[in-house]
Amino acid sequence: MTLQIPASMLPADGRFGAGPSKVRTGQVDALVAAGDPARPVLGTSHRQAPVKDLVRRVRTGLTELFALPDGYEVALGNGGSTAFWEVATASLVRHRAQHAVFGEFGGKFAAATARAPFLAAPEVVEAAPGGVAYLTPSDAVDVYATPHNETSTGAMAPVRRPAGDALVLTDATSGAGALPVDLHETDVYYFGPQKAFAADGGLWLALLSPAAVARAAEVEAAGDGRWVPEFLSLTTALDNSRKDQTLNTPAVGTLVMLADQVEWLLEHGGLDWSVRRCERSAEHLYGWAADRDWATPFVADPAERSTVVGTIDLDETIDASAVVGHLRANGVYDVFPYRKLGRNQLRVGMFPAVDPDDVAALTACVDHVVARLA
Numbered sequence: 001m002t003l004q005i006p007a008s009m010l011p012a013d014g015r016f017g018a019g020p021s022k023v024r025t026g027q028v029d030a031l032v033a034a035g036d037p038a039r040p041v042l043g044t045s046h047r048q049a050p051v052k053d054l055v056r057r058v059r060t061g062l063t064e065l066f067a068l069p070d071g072y073e074v075a076l077g078n079g080g081s082t083a084f085w086e087v088a089t090a091s092l093v094r095h096r097a098q099h100a101v102f103g104e105f106g107g108k109f110a111a112a113t114a115r116a117p118f119l120a121a122p123e124v125v126e127a128a129p130g131g132v133a134y135l136t137p138s139d140a141v142d143v144y145a146t147p148h149n150e151t152s153t154g155a156m157a158p159v160r161r162p163a164g165d166a167l168v169l170t171d172a173t174s175g176a177g178a179l180p181v182d183l184h185e186t187d188v189y190y191f192g193p194q195k196a197f198a199a200d201g202g203l204w205l206a207l208l209s210p211a212a213v214a215r216a217a218e219v220e221a222a223g224d225g226r227w228v229p230e231f232l233s234l235t236t237a238l239d240n241s242r243k244d245q246t247l248n249t250p251a252v253g254t255l256v257m258l259a260d261q262v263e264w265l266l267e268h269g270g271l272d273w274s275v276r277r278c279e280r281s282a283e284h285l286y287g288w289a290a291d292r293d294w295a296t297p298f299v300a301d302p303a304e305r306s307t308v309v310g311t312i313d314l315d316e317t318i319d320a321s322a323v324v325g326h327l328r329a330n331g332v333y334d335v336f337p338y339r340k341l342g343r344n345q346l347r348v349g350m351f352p353a354v355d356p357d358d359v360a361a362l363t364a365c366v367d368h369v370v371a372r373l374a
């Protein structure tokens with residue numbers, strides 16, 4: 001039996017997934033335009049001007065959005081952030097990495113460098129889910145790696161460079177475009193298109209400092225016996241990116257939606273605007289939870305509560321998965337917690353494409369469902 005939520009209470013758009021996340025109608029319109037047989041982009045060669053122009057728009061748009069410091073470059077390739085972990089393992093870590101792990105995604109990158117036969121076992125700084133592990137200065141590592149936003153738990157960490165000259169790699173898959181960042185504080189800020197950029201998955205994008213570019217060249221030329229497959233070579237990806245292309249065929253539709261979202265963010269006021277918009281959604285969500293004795297923000301420290309992916313534990317007397325199910329049946333999607341976290345929880349994607357008013361409508365819908373389940 002499904003509860004009926006009154007139509008007047010429902011959000012205008014019911015997509016609150018943590019990735020893939022809401023795609024704006026404007027992006028879908030851009031796709032339709034790109035498929036127009038009079039001026040086709042979709043279904044045409046990725047080595048010709050129309051698709052290269054899309055890649056150029058993405059690269060110049062990201063340069064502006066992130067106020068790229070002098071000498072930094074935008075690289076991209078196929079395979080998503082998961083592939084980028086392997087790229088970084090093969091092309092950026094000289095000997096040993098340090099990983100901040102406070103959830104699934106940070107843990108996956110740590111597992112990648114731990115498996116590499118040519119690297120020493122990584123240093124791992126760990127915090128239990130719901131907290132944040134902070135990078136710790138170490139003379140024994142040449143790469144520091146941390147998530148900007150741990151999508152599996154809803155905890156965020158400021159981007160800060162530890163003392164020393166090890167490279168800093170920031171997994172900004174769900175934070176980029178929604179959380180504040182000063183790129184001087186990191187050497188590699190990498191992400192995918194399917195979270196704050198509201199497009200589809202499948203690509204990785206990386207903002208690279210001159211030190212990161214130099215490191216990749218050094219590591220790949222070192223002849224230390226490691227095999228760097230062409231697909232995992234950051235220098236190869238960068239060579240292609242400089243020509244506004246990818247090593248192999250990209251999903252053109254993803255590029256269309258990504259370019260449109262980057263420009264939409266810029267038109268509305270850029271990163272500051274996006275950060276504030278997500279903060280407004282988050283203030284509402286966490287404030288709502290604080291006002292209910294059956295809802296508690298999962299992340300204990302308010303400063304570590306993500307303003308882009310919010311996690312709210314429900315009292316054990318309320319079955320969160322039933323709430324999620326009733327919401328979905330009413331067109332309110334994907335507020336389930338990260339699978340492996342296994343908590344009685346709601347997780348809400350509050351990416352810039354999501355209207356803060358819709359987050360308010362979502363919490364009203366949760367109230368409605370919870371009152372009727374009781």
Ligand SMILES: *Cc1c(COP(=O)(O)O)cnc(C)c1O
Nearest residue numbers: 080081082105149151173174192
């Ligand atoms: C979604 C996500 C990933 C994985 O991205 P894919 O593109 O699916 O590989 C990695 N890290 C974080 C922080 C994420 O949110």
